[in-house]
Amino acid sequence: xxxxxxxxxxxxxxxxxxxEILDRDPNRYQITIIGEEKxxxxxxxxxxxxLQKKMTVSEIITNPLEWYEENQIELINHDPAVKMxxxxxxxxxxxxxxxxxxxxxxxxxxxxxxxxxxxxxxPGVVGFRTIDDTENMLEAAQKxxxxxxxxxxxxxxxxxxGLLDQGMDVTVVHLExxxxxxxxxxxxxxxxxxxxxKQGLKFLMEKAxxxxxxxxxxxxxxxxxxxxIETDIVVMSIGIRSETTLARTTTIEVNRGIVVxxxxxxxxxxxxxxxxxxxxxxxVYGLVAPLFEQGKVLxxxxxxxxxxxxxxxxxxxxxxxxxxxxxxxxxxxxxEGINSIEAFDGINYTYKKIFVRENQVVGVVLYGxxxxxxxxxNILRKNESIEEYTPVSLLHxxxxxxxxxxxxxxxxxxxxxxxxxxxxxxxTAINEKDLTSVADVTKHTKAGGSCGKCKSVIGDVLAxxxxxxxxxxxxxxxxxxxxxxxxxxxxxxAKKLTSSTEVYRELNFSNPEGCPKCRPAINFYLNVAWPKExxxxxxxxxxxxxxxxNIQNDGTFSVIPRMRGGKTNPQQLLLIAKVAEKYDxxxxxxxxxxxxxxxxxxxxxxxxxxxxxxxxxxxxxAKAVRSVKTCVGANFCRFGTQDSMGLGxxxxxxxxxxxxxxxxxxxxxxxxxxCVESGVKDFGIIGVDNxxxxxxxxxxxxxxxxxxxxxxxxxxxxxxxxxxxxxxxYRETGIYAERTAPWIERMGFxxxxxxxxxxxxxxxxxxxxxxxxxxxxxxxxxxxxxxAQTRQELYTVGRV
Amino acid sequence: xxxxxxxxxxxxAPRMGKEVIVGEQKIAVFRLSDDRIKAIENVxxxxxxxxxxxxxxxxxxxxxxxxxxINLNDGQVQEPDEGCVRSYETIVEADLxxxxx
Numbered sequence: 001x002x003x004x005x006x007x008x009x010x011x012x013x014x015x016x017x018x019x020e021i022l023d024r025d026p027n028r029y030q031i032t033i034i035g036e037e038k039x040x041x042x043x044x045x046x047x048x049x050x051l052q053k054k055m056t057v058s059e060i061i062t063n064p065l066e067w068y069e070e071n072q073i074e075l076i077n078h079d080p081a082v083k084m085x086x087x088x089x090x091x092x093x094x095x096x097x098x099x100x101x102x103x104x105x106x107x108x109x110x111x112x113x114x115x116x117x118x119x120x121x122x123p124g125v126v127g128f129r130t131i132d133d134t135e136n137m138l139e140a141a142q143k144x145x146x147x148x149x150x151x152x153x154x155x156x157x158x159x160x161x162g163l164l165d166q167g168m169d170v171t172v173v174h175l176e177x178x179x180x181x182x183x184x185x186x187x188x189x190x191x192x193x194x195x196x197x198k199q200g201l202k203f204l205m206e207k208a209x210x211x212x213x214x215x216x217x218x219x220x221x222x223x224x225x226x227x228x229i230e231t232d233i234v235v236m237s238i239g240i241r242s243e244t245t246l247a248r249t250t251t252i253e254v255n256r257g258i259v260v261x262x263x264x265x266x267x268x269x270x271x272x273x274x275x276x277x278x279x280x281x282x283x284v285y286g287l288v289a290p291l292f293e294q295g296k297v298l299x300x301x302x303x304x305x306x307x308x309x310x311x312x313x314x315x316x317x318x319x320x321x322x323x324x325x326x327x328x329x330x331x332x333x334x335x336e337g338i339n340s341i342e343a344f345d346g347i348n349y350t351y352k353k354i355f356v357r358e359n360q361v362v363g364v365v366l367y368g369x370x371x372x373x374x375x376x377x378n379i380l381r382k383n384e385s386i387e388e389y390t391p392v393s394l395l396h397x398x399x400x401x402x403x404x405x406x407x408x409x410x411x412x413x414x415x416x417x418x419x420x421x422x423x424x425x426x427x428t429a430i431n432e433k434d435l436t437s438v439a440d441v442t443k444h445t446k447a448g449g450s451c452g453k454c455k456s457v458i459g460d461v462l463a464x465x466x467x468x469x470x471x472x473x474x475x476x477x478x479x480x481x482x483x484x485x486x487x488x489x490x491x492x493x494a495k496k497l498t499s500s501t502e503v504y505r506e507l508n509f510s511n512p513e514g515c516p517k518c519r520p521a522i523n524f525y526l527n528v529a530w531p532k533e534x535x536x537x538x539x540x541x542x543x544x545x546x547x548x549x550n551i552q553n554d555g556t557f558s559v560i561p562r563m564r565g566g567k568t569n570p571q572q573l574l575l576i577a578k579v580a581e582k583y584d585x586x587x588x589x590x591x592x593x594x595x596x597x598x599x600x601x602x603x604x605x606x607x608x609x610x611x612x613x614x615x616x617x618x619x620x621x622a623k624a625v626r627s628v629k630t631c632v633g634a635n636f637c638r639f640g641t642q643d644s645m646g647l648g649x650x651x652x653x654x655x656x657x658x659x660x661x662x663x664x665x666x667x668x669x670x671x672x673x674x675c676v677e678s679g680v681k682d683f684g685i686i687g688v689d690n691x692x693x694x695x696x697x698x699x700x701x702x703x704x705x706x707x708x709x710x711x712x713x714x715x716x717x718x719x720x721x722x723x724x725x726x727x728x729x730y731r732e733t734g735i736y737a738e739r740t741a742p743w744i745e746r747m748g749f750x751x752x753x754x755x756x757x758x759x760x761x762x763x764x765x766x767x768x769x770x771x772x773x774x775x776x777x778x779x780x781x782x783x784x785x786x787x788a789q790t791r792q793e794l795y796t797v798g799r800v
Numbered sequence: 801x802x803x804x805x806x807x808x809x810x811x812x813a814p815r816m817g818k819e820v821i822v823g824e825q826k827i828a829v830f831r832l833s834d835d836r837i838k839a840i841e842n843v844x845x846x847x848x849x850x851x852x853x854x855x856x857x858x859x860x861x862x863x864x865x866x867x868x869x870i871n872l873n874d875g876q877v878q879e880p881d882e883g884c885v886r887s888y889e890t891i892v893e894a895d896l897x898x899x900x901x
Contacts, residue, residue: 433879433880440880443880444880511857511858512858513815513833513856513857513858514857515855515857515862516854516855516857516862516867519855519857538813538816539813539814539815539816539855539856540855542855542864543853543854543864546816546853547853551850551853551864551865553847553865554848555848555849555850555853603819792811793811793812793813793816793818794813794816796818797818797819797820797821798806798807798818798819798820798821798829799820799821800804800805800820800821800822800823
């Protein structure tokens with residue numbers, strides 16, 4: 001019979017402890033986790049990114065439900081523990097479940113502290129702690145205009161920036177003289193404020209909130225100095241309080257937090273506590289690194305491993321607001337015996353301050369350039385003497401500074417502060433497991449998986465580990481080769497390599513048949529280089545492109561018929577409806593680019609559906625010209641200046657079925673209101689009275705990039721020609737799977753602009769495009785419908 | 801064990817998979833570049849991806865959903881991922897492909 005381990009709290013500290021236990025002894029315990037929220041374990045630090053729309057909720061889930069299943073952990077979720085009986089060793093949940101334990105970990109975390117002022121419980125007053133809080137804030141931002149954030153600390157500022165990004169008018173109210181007063185000194189705090197003001201945030205400093213105004217919902221705030229401010233929502237972010245309600249119902253000793261010793265034990269046998277709910281040596285921590293350090297100690301204790309006692313943590317902070325790089329660690333108050341070294345660079349607007357006691361660094365504040373944060377943190381953490389350092393140095397030569405050269409760092413140098421992963425651990429993992437990417441390193445060591453600030457240093461370590469003596473970034477396009485895209489393409493031309501087999505053989509790829517990363521890339525490069533000689537290799541194409549239908553998560557496919565410019569008619573709609581009904585298509589949906597998609601189609605039904613639809617393929621599945629989104633334009637809209645639909649259809653017709661390094665999306669808006677959102681299209685048009693503005697390099701998707709104005713032209717023909725030239729230039733110089741935004745950044749916008757606007761070069765590119773795609777632009781669905789052999793090979797399923 | 805006819809060798813395209821359903825079992829049959837035939841369960845242990853639609857390289861297939869790399873000989877998932885799918889014996893006689901189920 002396994003011992004029963006119950007974890008109360010499904011958050012970062014507790015689940016990390018469980019992970020550490022599973023690492024050490026996966027079969028030791030029968031584990032139950034009780035959680036209050038309805039989500040599986042997620043990375044709370046990343047909520048700011050969710051609020052700022054840089055990440056989605058699903059991206060911050062660190063352990064999905066499958067993880068619980070795989071590790072045979074019983075998860076009692078959305079059902080908080082409400083009673084604990086340490087004498088009988090049982091816990092009851094809100095829904096009435098009773099669970100018994102042999103060992104119990106309390107990891108109940110903390111809650112946002114809500115100011116005890118009048119009106120604090122009015123609707124519209126929210127905390128910022130959970131996914132639900134974040135979603136409430138995003139929802140409120142849709143409905144309302146003005147927001148006040150009370151608290152100019154880390155979380156408050158991140159919340160304020162998030163609401164500002166959602167288009168709200170945001171004021172931060174702060175009690176102290178400067179922002180983030182526990183992590184920053186006055187100078188850095190004021191620099192931060194100035195930068196945030198430039199981004200559009202407003203500040204009311206040294207203001208004490210006395211009352212929240214409003215009758216049925218918040219309408220404003222009143223301050224102790226008699227002034228007021230109007231607002232539609234209030235975010236309280238003045239601090240956190242350990243969640244100790246459950247522990248307080250028992251004999252467990254609670255002070256500010258649940259009191260634990262150096263081995264995370266409470267005063268009650270077999271009950272432990274970690275994370276924000278725990279108080280160690282008078283300290284309660286609200287940052288991630290200490291939680292993980294505590295988790296490791298507790299995991300050792302619970303698996304009977306010898307362990308060093310937990311001795312408290314040195315914490316550091318950085319802010320997740322772009323344009324405001326700050327870093328702070330350790331003790332940053334100039335009290336007796338602590339002196340400081342300060343450097344301010346008014347040209348680059350950077351500021352450094354190091355706090356020193358008896359020749360040892362005890363604290364650091366960096367603003368504007370935080371690249372050395374890690375280095376100072378290590379000096380601090382290891383109590384290194386700074387006698388050998390030059391305390392102040394100005395204007396040293398480029399390259400003189402060896403500090404960021406990871407090759408010289410000792411193995412115990414901490415790279416990822418959040419997770420306490422040192423260089424040695426990362427090097428071992430890289431070497432033993434043949435890791436080649438930062439993502440791999442994170443997967444195997446957890447380094448970089450929390451706040452993510454150390455990813456560039458992990459990249460340096462990786463480069464050092466893979467490059468031997470020379471520190472250079474890994475250059476190969478995948479693990480099969482060290483060659484870069486440019487080297488491969490040059491060799492394709494130089495040696496006239498016309499098949500991927502030749503490329504793999506002649507260029508000595510370690511894997512003679514490549515991998516899913518290089519195979520589609522090589523196939524694409526060959527198609528561009530030798531459009532006539534190279535035969536497109538179906539077996540190298542990703543399944544979506546091989547079958548001309550997107551594979552869905554359950555192995556079924558989607559069919560998206562062509563509707564040029566998003567325009568359709570009753571006959572098409574009838575056909576689509578008929579087919580959807582006949583083939584029991586489970587879902588019919590309008591896609592993100594104005595097409596009708598049929599989802600959940602079985603593979604062997606695809607050719608039949610295509611035959612009956614009698615419509616073309618939309619190319620909604622490929623790294624290729626996708627579709628052109630249009631607004632209704634001058635045809636019907638009272639603001640439309642141009643025939644956006646007409647131009648969209650022409651563009652689509654002219655360039656459909658052309659392969660590109662990554663998907664290529666277009667949009668044509670007929671007026672500056674840009675209903676098509678042309679500013680985030682690879683090629684976006686905005687019609688104006690005297691012509692067409694052309695924007696390039698806008699990408700929605702994983703990394704949102706705003707398009708840049710390339711030029712304004714007068715005629716539709718010029719738009720079409722510039723588009724074709726851009727397509728071909730991108731085809732010839734793009735790295736496979738590189739979207740246009742990073743492509744333009746790599747090439748340099750000025751160069752791309754010069755090429756596309758030079759009439760001669762434009763004509764050359766257009767001619768090259770036409771030559772390259774002749775004979776390759778048939779409707780793929782027709783080919784399949786007509787070719788029995790292809791249908792047999794690719795679309796049939798054998799049934800016995 | 802039963803000997804199940806999949807079809808002619810020529811009906812299978814090199815380095816592409818084909819799904820064969822035998823009773824309740826979904827099986828992915830692959831023709832390698834050297835014309836050897838391999839057969840494994842057509843369900844990736846990770847998220848049940850149809851392995852027949854994956855990229856075939858040498859004696860491995862990469863799941864089309866999340867790139868799990870699976871050995872076509874023994875069905876073993878390669879590191880850093882974990883898991884295993886069933887593998888089936890295959891026979892080619894007179895240009896006809898069979899699997900033993």
